[in-house]
Amino acid sequence: MTKVLILDQSKSVRNILRERLEYEGFSAEAVENEAAASALCERIPFDVILSDTECKVPDAGIPFIALSADTSIDTAVKAVRNGAQDFLTKPIDMNRLLQSLHRTIDNPAPAQAPPAAPPVRRRRAHSAQAERIIGVSPEIEHVRQLIDKVAPCEARVLITGENGTGKELVARWLHAKSVRAAAPFVEVNCAAIPSELIESELFGHERGAFTSAVKQRKGKFEQADGGTLFMDEIGDMSLAAQAKVLRALQESRISRVGSDRDIEVNVRVVAATNKNLREEIQKGNFREDLYHRLAVIVVRVPPLREHAGDIPALVEHFIRTIASEYGSAPKPIDADALAELQRMPWSGNIRELRNVIERLIILSGDRITARDVKEYC
Numbered sequence: 001m002t003k004v005l006i007l008d009q010s011k012s013v014r015n016i017l018r019e020r021l022e023y024e025g026f027s028a029e030a031v032e033n034e035a036a037a038s039a040l041c042e043r044i045p046f047d048v049i050l051s052d053t054e055c056k057v058p059d060a061g062i063p064f065i066a067l068s069a070d071t072s073i074d075t076a077v078k079a080v081r082n083g084a085q086d087f088l089t090k091p092i093d094m095n096r097l098l099q100s101l102h103r104t105i106d107n108p109a110p111a112q113a114p115p116a117a118p119p120v121r122r123r124r125a126h127s128a129q130a131e132r133i134i135g136v137s138p139e140i141e142h143v144r145q146l147i148d149k150v151a152p153c154e155a156r157v158l159i160t161g162e163n164g165t166g167k168e169l170v171a172r173w174l175h176a177k178s179v180r181a182a183a184p185f186v187e188v189n190c191a192a193i194p195s196e197l198i199e200s201e202l203f204g205h206e207r208g209a210f211t212s213a214v215k216q217r218k219g220k221f222e223q224a225d226g227g228t229l230f231m232d233e234i235g236d237m238s239l240a241a242q243a244k245v246l247r248a249l250q251e252s253r254i255s256r257v258g259s260d261r262d263i264e265v266n267v268r269v270v271a272a273t274n275k276n277l278r279e280e281i282q283k284g285n286f287r288e289d290l291y292h293r294l295a296v297i298v299v300r301v302p303p304l305r306e307h308a309g310d311i312p313a314l315v316e317h318f319i320r321t322i323a324s325e326y327g328s329a330p331k332p333i334d335a336d337a338l339a340e341l342q343r344m345p346w347s348g349n350i351r352e353l354r355n356v357i358e359r360l361i362i363l364s365g366d367r368i369t370a371r372d373v374k375e376y377c
C-alpha cells in the first residue's frame with residue numbers, strides 16, 4: 001500500500017486529506033510541523049510527502065508534492081526549485097491530487113534534481129460552467145435526455161453510478177439547465193469530511209460554537225441559497241448527519257451549530273452515490289426516509305464498459321483539452337493505440353481514461369502508439 005505523509009499546519013486540511021486518501025486506498029499519516037514529520041519519516045518508509053509550502057519538508061530523500069493557497073507562479077516556481085515534483089493549489093482538486101500522486105509514485109524523480117525551468121501549466125479552472133458531455137451512444141443519449149427533462153423542474157435528483165463515470169458532470173448540467181443556473185452551484189463531498197466536522201460544514205457555525213470556531217461561518221446550505229447543493233458520496237454520511245439533512249430537506253430550514261435560530265434556505269439538492277442505497281438501507285446504514293426525500297428522480301450514469309463505443313470521441317476530447325492545458329498542440333494517436341484503449345476494462349471509468357490520456361501525452365513521443373499504450377497503461 002502506498003504510504004503518504006501529509007504535512008500541513010491546518011488541522012482540517014490534514015483531516016480532509018487523510019480521510020480522502022485512505023478512502024482512495026492509500027495509507028496516510030498527517031503531521032503539522034517538520035519535527036513531527038522527521039520523527040515519523042525515521043519510523044515509516046513513506047513513498048511521497050504532501051507538504052504545504054509554509055512547512056519545511058524533512059530532508060529524507062522522499063519525493064514531495066507542494067500544496068499552497070497561494071496561486072502565484074512565483075510560489076509554484078519556488079516550490080519546484082526546492083525539489084517539489086508537482087505544485088497544487090488549495091482548495092485541492094482531488095482528481096488532480098490523485099493524478100499527481102500516481103505520477104510521482106510511478107516516476108519518482110530524485111527530490112534534489114528539480115527541472116531548471118518548470119513547465120507552466122494552465123490548470124483546469126474549477127468554474128461553475130459544466131464541461132461538455134461527450135458521447136453519442138444510446139446510454140449517454142439517455143442520460144442527456146433525462147437531464148433535459150429533469151433539470152427545469154425542482155425535483156430532487158439522486159445520481160447513481162460507479163466512481164469516475166461522470167456523476168458530478170451530470171449534476172453540473174442539471175444546475176446549468178435549471179432556472180437556478182444564475183445562482184450558485186455548491187458541492188460538498190460527504191465522504192471527505194470527518195464526521196465531527198460535517199454538521200458545521202453543511203449548516204455553518206456561530207463564533208465560539210466549538211474550540212476552533214473563531215469566527216462565524218456559513219455552511220454549504222446557506223452558500224447554495226437560491227441555487228443547487230450537490231451532495232456527493234451521500235452514502236458515506238453518518239446516520240447522525242443524515243438526520244440533520246433530513247430535517248433541512250423537510251423544513252427548508254437549517255440552524256448553524258451553536259445557534260438556536262432557524263434560517264430559511266431555498267436549495268435544490270442533487271445527491272450522488274456509488275453505493276447501492278437500497279442495500280445500505282437494508283444494512284441499517286442509510287435512512288429510508290432520507291432516501292425517499294432525495295431520490296424523487298434517479299439518474300443512473302453507466303460505467304464506461306457499457307458505452308465503450310464512446311471511447312474514441314472521449315480520447316479525442318481529452319487529447320485536445322489536456323494539450324490546451326499544457327499549451328501544446330494535440331498529439332496524434334494511432335488507430336491501433338485507440339483499439340488497444342477500447343479493449344481495456346476501465347474500472348475507474350472516464351476519470352481513469354482521462355488520467356491515462358494525460359500520462360500518454362506526457363510520456364509518448366511525437367504520437368501516441370499502441371506500444372505506448374501497452375507500456376504506460
Ligand SMILES: Nc1ncnc2c1ncn2[C@@H]1O[C@H](COP(=O)(O)OP(=O)(O)OP(=O)(O)O)[C@@H](O)[C@H]1O
Nearest residue numbers: 131132133134162163164165166167168169350351
Ligand atoms: N461524458 C463525459 N464527457 C466528457 N468528460 C467526462 C464525461 N464523463 C465524465 N467526464 C470527466 O471524467 C472525470 C470524472 O467525472 P466526474 O467527476 O463527474 O465523475 P464522478 O462519477 O462524479 O466520480 P466520483 O464518483 O469519483 O466522484 C471528470 O474530469 C469529468 O469531466
